[in-house]
Amino acid sequence: MPKITVDGTEYEVPEGKMMLQALDDLGLLLTEIDIPHYCWHPKLSIDGSCRMCQVEVEGTPKLQIACNTPVRDGMVIRTNTEQVRTAQRGVMELLLINHPLDCPICDQAGECKLQDFAVRYGLEHARTRDPRRPAKKGTPLGPTIMLDQERCILCRRCVRFCREIPKTGEIGVFARGDHSLLEVFSGMELDNPYSMNVADICPVGALTTRDFRFKIRVWFLEDRETVCNQCANGCNLYASVAYNKVYRYLPRRNDGVNETWICDYGRMSYRTIRENRLDEPRLGRSTATYSAAIRRAGEGLRQARDSGGRIVGVGSAFAANEDLFVLRQLLDGLSAGPGLLVVPTGKADELLIKEEKAPNAAGARLLGFEESSGPVGPAAVALVLGHALPAEAFEGVETLILIDTHRSPLVERADVVLPARYFAEKVGTFVNHARRIQRFLPVVEPVFECEPEGQVLQRIAVAAGLDGFSGTYDPFEISKRLAEEATAFAGAELGTLDDQGQEIP
């Protein structure tokens, strides 16, 4: 492997890569080594158009662009000499020459590379007095994205994204020189299942999502690690949170799962954290207290067991492994046979979107839940997590106990209803389609009384008088047990998983 020296420190870098890519592969870019760049993106082709990434290479008279200069053994690179700083100042000045400087009303302010680099590398004031070139402000490019043409620095990241990732090619940079403008191709709209990623990669405030725009200033937000629960891919996310509310999802890089992208459907699913939530325990048609509902559920199970009635458990592909584990224990304790599993399905594509529209079908299968599509009944009691099933499936079920996160027709059918914490409100693990176990952490607090499914099940087990249940739920403890006992989960434990997850055998 070639050795290069950057600002006096020697690094061994991968062969045959461009400088920026090589440094990024080693995780050095933006951490140890500071080479500002606009147009280069680790997952897109090289453009070399912004000229911001210039560095000094010993033995080369002119500055080189780090995004498109291959590493050579023995290369000596300097990133912060006077010559480099002068070039960066010049680039910033040219990029800003037609920029409207409307940061106070720009939604990108606070997370804008133009602002950040202007502060770090730019001039303090403009040297031109010519009027700035006017262009289109705030026009929709399609159903999801707004364009402010004046703010665009023509880095073509969005253009390359549309051509290279979803391969839809709706947008382009037209005309030449200072007439160049980013536009949607005439007769088209920017409309594809991944369209909103362009707002993430646009380094400036030219592209913003119509959904998030003007909702909140970004400096009030805190980005918290989570994963998407809308399909079996389990894309890694940040939830941007303020005032205990998720304002948006952003992709979090994981090269083994979603690289730096997410689909629009998954992105918009942050709304499911607040929308249509099941927010009160019920006994039949009437509201009940949490403990009354638990007592009733426990009694129902005990009676069924004592009278030899059939008890069926239905797991959920939306539930965490740890919660499902408690359900399995409970079913074992009642000698009820393996739990059933119903996985919602839909369209898949070749990029990220998977057919199974739930995050943990693989985990549920590993835990012994058996897929079924037929009716659940007849039975004395059905104990059900989630609502992937229609109410008709429960014909012939005498007592339906439902522990769920969202409202559905099934709630009307159930005899005992217990609201549960949604994944965004608790900790646990999912196993994605490729058997990668990933953790999720609480990003908000629930706004009504509810408990994790595992906790509810523990309390029900105690109320049913089952042995071996303490009434308390500790997902870390369960995960540890799973990692030790179940071969499929070997070594993959909640307490030691990192933010990139881990493949399991």
Add this chain to the structure above:
Amino acid sequence: MTPETRKKIETLFERYPRKRGALLPAIYLTQAEKGYVDREAAQDLAELFEIPPVAVWEVLSFYNMFYTEPQGRHHVYVCTNLSCSLRGARTMLKSLEAHLGVKAGQTTSDGRVTLGHEECLGSCGTAPMLRVNSDYHENLDTDEAKRIVDSLE
């Protein structure tokens, strides 16, 4: 796009290491059919080159010798770069606009002339100048320019 044009373009491919290199000559060939390349023709080119239509459109919009709308029988392009502008090119262009009743970039309603302006045509020593199709007319003044335009069929 006619089958003949298509065939001509396909033979061009061999001359370039990558197909895409043949795009400019291919656009010339396509433009020769109707005098401009519309969205449909761009679509045909895109298919032939296996690139998205938007990429063809970017190239079309980059060069000013490519047209995306019907053109007049003659192109009258006034140079408005520095030397020509210093010697009155912009006034000349304005009076041609008034004379023809169109703005730069537009075509007269009889389809005779498309008027436009251009950057330096390398004839600064004889500024101001204009070109009619591929002929240069140099050392002009407004009256001479009008006379030239009027003489066009």
